[in-house]
Amino acid sequence: MRLSRLLVPAFVLTFTALAPATAAAQGDGVPRPPTFPARAAQALVDGIQFGAIIAITAVGLSLVFGTTHLINFAHGELVTLGAVVAFFVNVAAAGPGLHIVAAAAIAVVVGAxxxxxxxxxxxxxLRRRGTGMINAFIVAIGLSLLLRHLTLVIFGSRPGSYREYDLQEPLTLGPVGITPRDLTITVLSVLVLVGLALLLQKTRIGTAIRAVSANRDLAEASGIDVQRVVLFVWLLGGALAALGGVFFGLAEIVTWDMGFRLLLLMIAGIILGGLGSAYGAMAGSFVIGIVAQGSSLWFPVDLQNAWALLALIVVLLVRPQGILGRRERVG
Known part of the structure; x- marks a missing residue:
């Protein structure tokens, strides 16, 4: 009797443990992994969202380069500052804090x-003193290091997240799934990019920006206030970087070096699209985002940025001026 009392519970436990395996072997009631087309569609959706965030942050960097010929290596820190400012306003130490929409608006103003x-x-x-481009690059790198480590001291090394829209059930759209938060980020990013394109094409300041980017001396000789245009570009670039930082923090998490991690992809998108071209920066950023997410179908996620940069190299071997860049004579 004692032996039977010991064997019966053991048999029940063994049957319970083996039942899921048996059901899995028979294929009854066990969800199957998604097919490759479904995973590819999901990667495409994720890549579009990631590319939209890169595009918002890269356009400002591209406009700054087009008007001043400066690659601002501290642009990534503007992305981080936007996310961190919104975090402190949203997650206040004392009090409930403001909603993420209001916090994002404040962060955009601070970035500008x-x-x-x-x-x-x-x-x-520095431009008035005739500082060379190499020296300006070194100053930009030093400013980037300063801002990054100031952010580390103020924000800390522990990641944080915003109060709203942290955990959401995904919406199922055919074979893909996307949370309302990510869908909103993607739609708003595309709307911001469309609005920026209209600004560059339909307004006087946009025409002036394009003129300065095409030929600074000729634009100045035509009566355009180049200094005012450059100041507006820096305002616009800082605002877009901060907004992209908030979107990036919503989609992933807020960290002290998040902008630095995004900087290389921003530069890759700008070079891929064509140096100095705002529309090229948008197109190149979407390509980089889609390639980065799509590479995870075959390779580890840790290598997705490497494959995005490999795509940049391949495109430049075929088209050195980038997707929307113009050929220029050298010498």
Whole structure:
């Protein structure tokens, strides 16, 4: 009797443990992994969202390069500052804090102000002194390191997240799934990019920006206030970087080096699309985002940025001026 009392519970436990395996072997009631077309469609949706975030942050960097010929290596820190400012306003130490929409608006204003201060207080005086491009690049790298480690001291090394829209059930759209938060980020990003394109094409300041990017000396001789245009570009670039930082923090998480991790992809998108072309930066950023997410179908996620940069190399071997860049004579 004692032996039977011991064997019966053991038999029940063994049967319970083996039942799922048996059901899996028979294929009854066990969800099967998604097919490759479904996973490819999901990767495409994720890539479009990621590319839209890269595009918002890269356009400002591209406009700055087009008007000043400066690759601002501190642009990634503007992305981080936007996300961190929104985090502190949203997740207040004392009190409930503001909603993420209001926090994002404040972060965009702060990003624009920081961009303007950098132009008036640093880059304009350096241009007046005739500072060379190599020296300006070194200054930009030093400014990037300074801002990044100041953010580390103030924000800390622990990641954080916003209060709203943290956990959501995904919406199923055919073979793909996307949360309402990610869908909103993608739609808003595309709307911002469309609005920026209309600004560049339909407004006087947009025409002036394109003129300065095409030929600075000729634009100045035509009566365009180049200094005012450059200041506006820095304002716009700082605002877009901060907005992209908020979107990036919503889609993933807020960290002290998030902008630095995104900087290489921004530069890759700009070069891929064509240096100095805002529309090229948009197109190149979407390509980089889609390739980065699509590569995870075959390779580890840790290598997705490497494959995106490999796509950049391949395109430049075929078309050195980039997707929407123009050929230029050298010498």
């Amino acid at each position: 102000v920081i961009g303007a201060i950098a132009e008036v207080g640093l880059w304009r005086p």
